[in-house]
Amino acid sequence: MFFVNTGFSQTPKTLDSLFSVLKNAKEDTAKAQLLLKIGNLFEKNSSDSAIYFYHQSIDISKKLKLNEATKLLYANALTALSLVYVNYKRQFDSSFVNAEKAITIYKTLINSNDKHVVIESKLGISNCYYSFGHMYDQQGIYDLALTNYKKTLNLNEELGEKKSMFTIFTKIGVVNWYQGNFEQAIQNLLKALKIAEENSDKKSMAICYINIGNVHYNQKSYDYAIENYLKASKIFDDIKDKRGISISYNNIGAIYSDQKDYEKAIIYFQKSLKIKEELNDKKGISACYINIGVIFKEKRNFNSALEYYKKSLIIEEELGNKTGIISAWNSLSDAYFIIADSINYNKLEKYNYYKESIKYAENSFRLANEINSLSLKLKSVDILYRAYKKIGQTVKALEYTEIFIATNDSMFTEEKTKAIAEMESKYQNEKKQKEIELLEKDKVLQTEEIAKQTLLRNSFIIGFLLIFSLAFIILISYRQKRKANKLLLLKNFEIEQKKEEIQSQANLLQATNNELEKLSVIARETDNSVIIADSSGHIEWVNEGFTKLFGYKLEEFIAEKGDNLRKATSNSNFETYFQNMISEKKSVNYISNTVNKFDNEIWVQTYLWPILDQLDEISKIVIIETDITKIKNAEEKATELYKIAEYQKLQITDSINYSKIIQSSILPSISEIKKSFPEIFIIYKPKDVVSGDFYYYAELGDYKIIATVDCTGHGVPGAFMSMIGYDILNHIIFVQGIVRPAEILTRLHKGIRFAFSKENNIVNNGMDLSICSINPDKKELLYAGAFNEIYIVNEKNNSPVLNLCEKFIENNKFILSELLSDKISIGGDYEDVKFTEKKLTFSENDTIYMFSDGFVDQFGGKKKRKYMSKRLKEFLLNIQDIDMESQEFALNNEFESWKGNEEQTDDVLLVGIKFTSKDESFKLELSAEDILYIQPFLIELQNITIYNTGKVLNVLKSIVNESETLKKWKEAVEKAIYVFNEAEYKRLIEIENKNIS
Structure with missing residues (x-):
């Protein structure tokens, strides 16, 4: 798809200030000028x-x-109206009438004594001619489009309007x-x-790269085409131009399609279609439908191919775009032809499909003739002949064969001249230099004179001689081909039998083009250094770029x-x-x-x-x-x-990894929790190395206290909050x-606000959490939540919690109830x-089940939505x-499957506890030997404040697991921890308070 900027309007002021x-405004002149500027601001987003x-x-x-002044204002408003009709509404009659009125007024002003009025009038006339050209362009009337574009170009060159000249050169190039x-x-x-x-x-x-790439693409020079498309795509991505990105995707997809890599092609077409649908770009959507239809056709899914082709045709007919209508008709015709070819037994059905193919191809042929598009005409004629x-x-068939050969011959001569320009374009892209101006050609000599003087000319003229000689070879080949085609016609369609001969000629022409590519370099003067040498490496000629680069003139260089x-x-x-x-040539x-x-x-x-x-x-x-x-x-x-950044990254990473060690040390041991709740799982997935979510567990008296906490943010800031919350x-x-959850939350709220207060200004830091205090002996659960609900699942015949719940769901056997939380965040704006x-x-x-919001907020699935x-x-x-261990596996698998290749959205924490009979084996008695082993730890605990007891226990457990010398004490230490948490709790407080050794 070609890409062209339209419109010549200037950037207006903001709407608010203009309104x-x-x-x-009191003067009508000022009001008219302001209304014109406001209209200009609305053009792209709201043409109505x-x-x-x-x-x-x-x-x-x-x-x-x-x-x-007032006549100029009136004409400018008419011109603006004409442009918006043609650019955004495709109302060609309205556009034409307004532009024609405006030109009549402008022509009365171009002889004014006021220089400003003359310049503005010429600009206005230029815009009107552009409106005419764009109108004819969109209707496929290319001769009239070019005539008006060239008038616009002449005026803009006279006035030095470079931006407008860019648009017109692009428009003319596309036509x-x-x-x-x-x-x-x-x-x-x-x-x-x-x-x-x-x-x-x-x-x-970027627009230019897209259009130049399209010319290469249509000549099947895919490497050069994709090189230009990728250049364009990078620029569009840098400037965040969605429409440009979609066009780049579309064109890259077309190349993969031509190369029969259909999987990659469909990915790029669908990316392009998604953006175009967001932009409501109907013309672009239509092009994507055609391209996707081609993929389905190649994969022999004809029903889907026809569906997409027809969707494209509907859009093109709505737009009145003749070129697009022809493309859709040609695509439908081609699909019906292939369907007919694939039918082997039902001759009537086969015949009907061929007739359907002919119907669309004849429509296409007629309209292509009307707009004088050789390339589109050639496609329809080829289908009609076959x-x-x-x-x-x-x-x-013979009639359309003659038309095919005549049309193909007409395009053939132009393809040769285009080949030289294409190679020049490749050279400039490989060098990444500015466009190199062609030297003025020497006066053309007669072929016979060139042959006599070849040996007397320097290598620069030799290059031109070779070009003309090769052009002569091309001409001879072309005439031979044309003669062969006419003979083939007389021999009643023996074209298929001569394929090898034609292919041989094509290979010869390709080899000739390769030589032309290299020789075209000689015909340039460039800022680069150019040296011509003989086959042994003896220098014969250098350009001025050589002297600029190395400082030597040729004579100086040879002398030194x-x-x-x-x-x-x-x-x-x-x-x-x-x-x-x-050796390789x-x-x-x-x-x-x-x-x-x-x-x-x-x-x-250097290139040799x-x-x-x-x-x-x-x-x-x-x-x-x-x-x-x-x-x-x-x-x-x-x-x-890069090296500096890598070093800094390493330092930061080391710091974060150390933070992970610190954070991990404060989290309670799952094995310890399992002593009270054997059927438990904890799914804990930090988004980054460290997490803003954490789980908490403590035992005090008859209560086991467990919480799931979601702190503000994730990563290092979240981890910092989690450590403060834990303490x-x-x-x-x-x-x-x-131990009462509601009271714990109230005090935690005050503690967080105090921790982050500074001169009574509260910082926006906090956490959401759910907390439960569980008395296993009484089978009692106390719950409170700050923006964090919990779920409880019972068998349907045993659901005592329904009266506490506002939401529940059920299946044949179980019912899941939701205990709702208070809609208050810990550390929020409210003090009490x-x-x-x-x-x-x-x-x-x-x-x-207790959890943070990370699991349900994860984006994924086919439609890239939240899990919910x-x-x-x-x-x-x-x-x-299934048991809790299997549930943990199933939930992990569900999360990863949903996430797929998407980035993890947030920290994930999910805790599940199934209440079972208390494990009596957990009640341990201490032997004299156990007490002997425990004694050193109790002495160590004496010197640490009870505020940090939870940390001490966790560090102690880590030491037991890591140290070879203490492994024999493991069982005894675990018993000590149990006793410490239960029976010995109050006694240790008294020991600490009295400072008794």
């Missing part, structure tokens, strides 16, 4: 609003007292392409690119270095490169470091090109050298910065002796808050018949 000024304000401006302008005039298309697109580069206009440069031949109508490059070069590997080029390139005449160090990229004669022997060598010193210096600087919870439970506590009695085999709590509830309900 404010309009409201206070723009039309309304333009009409308002016109109505006021018509009533003003006539003078040059040239539609007409099959590839040489002119490339010339005009290169002119547009030069303007874009001079103005450092990234978007316009379809009529299949159904036995040989007279019709010698005339043979193989000896004069400072690159020690040059001989190897040279011999590779000679292919170009080679390399990068080297050298010094110029003034002892300045420079980096140079062999020029082959008709006997396929090397006659000349062309050496192109480009100064890449700035690039290499930038690379070295980038490498240095405050320890203090509330172990020092203050609080109270939390609601809920109490329930649980039964054996009841299960509770409803899906989690249903999943939990469906896994109740």
Whole structure:
């Protein structure tokens, strides 16, 4: 798809300021000018609003007292209205009428004595001609489109309007392409690119790369095409231009489709379609439908192919886009033809499909003739010839064969001239230099005179001679082909029997084009260094770029270095490169470091090109050298910065990893929790190395206290919050002796606010959590939550919690109830808050689930949406018949499957506990030997405040697990921890308070 910017309007002020000024404006002239500017602002996002304000401006302008200023204002409003009709509404009649009125007014003003009025009038006329050209362009009337575009171009060149000239060169280049005039298309697109580069206009440069890539694509030069598309895509991505990105995706998909890599093709087409649907780009959507239809056709899914082709046709007919209608008809015709070819037994059905193919192809042929599009006409004629031949109508088939050959011959001559321009475009892309201006050609000599003078000319003229000689070969080949085609017609469609002969001619032409590519380099004067040498490496000619780069004139260089490059070069590997080029007869390139005449160090990229004669022997060598010193210096600087960044990254990573060790040390041991709740699992997945979610467990008296906490943020900030929250919870439970969840939350809220307060200004830090205090002996559960609910699952005949719940779901066997939390965050804006506590009695085999929001907020699935709590509830309900270890595996698998290749959204924490009979083996008695082993630890505990007891226990457990010398004490220490948490708790407080050894 070709890409062109439209419109010439200037950037207006903000809406608010314009409406404010309009409201206070007293003069009608000022009001008309402001309405015109407001309309201009609305054009791209709301064309109907723009039309309304333009009409308002016109109505006021018509009533003003006539003078040059008011006439100019009136004409400008008419022009703006014309442009919005043609650019956004496709209402061609309305556009034409308004532009015609405007031109009549402008022409009365171009002889004014006021220079400003003259310039503005000429700009206005230019915009009107553009409106006419764009109108004819969209209707496929290309001759009239070109006529008006060229009028616009002439006026803009006179006025020095570079931005407008870029648009017109691009428009003309695209129309040239539609007409099959590839040489002119490339010339005009290169002119547009030069303007874009001079103005450092990234978007316009990307547009040019897209259009130049399209010309390469249509000539099946896929490497050059994709190179240009990727350049465009990178720029569009940098400037966040969605429409441009979608076009790049579409075009890359087309290349993969042509290369039969359909899986990659469909991915890029669907990416493009998604963006175009977001932008409501109907023309772009239609193009994607055609491309996706082609993929289905190639994969023999004809029903889907026809569906997409017809969807495209509907859009193109709505738009009145003749070129698009022809493409859709051709696609439908081609699909019906292939369907007919695939039917082997039902002759009537086969015939009907061929007739359907002919119907669409004839429609396409008629309309392509009407708009004079050779390339589209050729496609329809090819199908018509083959379809009529299949159904036995040989007279019709012969008629369309003649048309096919005539059309193909017409395009053939232009393809040759385009080939030279294409190779030049490749050269400029590989070098990443500015467009190189062609030298003015010497006066053309007669062929006979050139043959007599060849040996007397320098290598530069030799290049041109070879070009003309090869052109003569092309002409002879072309005439032979044309003669062969006519003979084939007389022999009643023997084209298929001559395929090998035609292919041989095509191969010869391709080889000739390859030589033309290399010789075209000689016909240029460039900022790069160009050297021409004979096959042995003796220098025959250099350009001015050589002197600029190295500081030597040819005579100076030969006097100092010698005339043979193989000896004069400072690159020690040059001989190897040279011999590779000679043996392979292919170009080679390399990068080297050298010094110029003034002892300045420079980096140079060198290309060695062999020029082959008709006997396929090397006659000349062309050496192109480009100064890449700035690039290499930038690379070295980038490498240095990269090393610094890597070192800093390593330091940060080490710090974060150490934070993980610290954070892990405070988390309670799962094995310890399992002593009270054997049937438990904890799914804990930090988004980063460290987490803002954490789980908490403590035992005090008859209560087991467990919580799941979600702190503000994730990563390092979240981890910092989690450590503060953990310490405050320890203090509330172990020092203050609080076990009631609601009271714990209230005190935690105050503690967080105090921890982050500074001069009474509360920082926006906090946490959401659910907390349960469980008395296993009484089968009692106390719950409170701050923006964090919990779920409890019972068998349907045993659901005592329903009266506490506002939400529940069920299946045949189980019911899942949701205990709702208070909608208050810990550490929030309110100073004094109270939390609601809920109490329930649980039964054996009841299960509770506590969690943060990370699981349900994860993006994934086919539609890249959040998992959501409803899906989690249903999943939990469906896994109740399996044990908790299997549930943990199932939930992990469900999360990873849903996430797929998506990035993890947040920290994930999910705890499940099934209530079972208390494990009596957990009640341990201490032996005298146990007490002997425990004693050193109790003495150590004496010197640590009870505020940090929870930390001590965890560190103690870590030491036991890690230290070889303490492993024999493991059982005894575990018993000690149990006793410490239960019976010995109060006694140790007393010991600490009395400071008894």
